[in-house]
Amino acid sequence: MNDTQTTTRISSRIASTPPSATLAVSSRAAELRQEGVDVVDFGAGQPDFDTPVLIKDRAIEALQGGFTKYTPTGGMVPLKKAITARASEVQSFDLNPQQVVVANGAKHALFNALYCLCDPGDEVICISPYWTSYPEQIQLVGATPVILQTDAHRDYAVDPAALAEAITDRTRVLILNSPNNPTGRVYDQAELEAIAEVLRKAPQVSVLSDEIYDRLVYAPSEHIGFLRAAPDLADRVVIIGSVSKSFAMTGWRIGWSIAPLEISKAIETFQSHATSCANSFAQKGALAALLADSSINDAMVTQFDKRRLYMFSRLSSMQGIDLSEPQGAFYAFADIRSYLGKKRGETKLQDSIDFCKSCLDETGVSIVPGAAFGMNDHIRFSYATSSDEIEKGLDRFEEFIETLR
């Protein structure tokens, strides 16, 4: 018998990292569905539409034509060109294809950028409510997340004075996300300029501008690329983009960073050792998406807009539910403070997690707890599901809150 004891251990970096909270909710919803429960899923972080046929066709052709080998690590050149052609327009700034690194989705591009910008002990400012993976990614690269709280009653605007106060000598990165997940908020030019003004006094801070929902913005709101508001900061701005949400391509895993050359080279070196290039034929599909005319996502945006207006009007008419009108992405973020501390039967709902768990178990309506985004008294609804489902789910949700005592 072997008397040597196995001493495997999980690294402390990952042992203290919880799994993605949003994925946890969808798994529970999937489990209930398998048990036969009629679940209405407001948890989805992805369009319910299928990828447009034109995009699929180009990827199929690529596969059949033998486009199945490695591409250059940073992505195939025509795709990089298409990425910068559009980004240059959005940013009103001339961007160069060499600044692009194509990655396995925006999540990967964000991780690459954080890995290349931060050393252990550095600080990264995250604006709360934030997308759920930012703080975890920051910790995974050994840096410390510094949370800058915003307030629903000030429409989640960043207070420039509070931002200035949060910046220290150790601050390396500020993460911005507009259109925002979870609030649906879209920053306007004046707000971005006010943020830029603070950053001019902090040359050690780079900006990671996550603009993956840039095409999902509803009139009269307009997406403003960070460089359009602050072109003079171009040597420290990394823009993150992706085809996942705008073209219903979440499973294709194509996203990118557009960074100053020095940062871009570092990202490419890191990616060359960590994961190599992104999937070759998925890059062909992404290229088709970017070259297609805008009608390819117009229909999707029109649908989302209808659902957004319906969801906003229903939720804001419900007793004790408070929210601002979402302007972009496909989420509504609602304040449920007036229901916390109440009971459903014998179960006391202390926070957003108790609330969402009870709502899912009792009514089959799946909503994401605000705790996943740094606000434990809010919940996030996704309207990336059909109008009929939205109506049914909101009816059940309304009945649920009426039973809380």
Ligand SMILES: Cc1ncc(COP(=O)(O)O)c(C=O)c1O
């Ligand atoms: C704000 C934000 N950034 C990044 C991502 C990751 O996108 P991708 O699927 O391209 O990795 C998401 C996905 O939900 C997101 O909401």
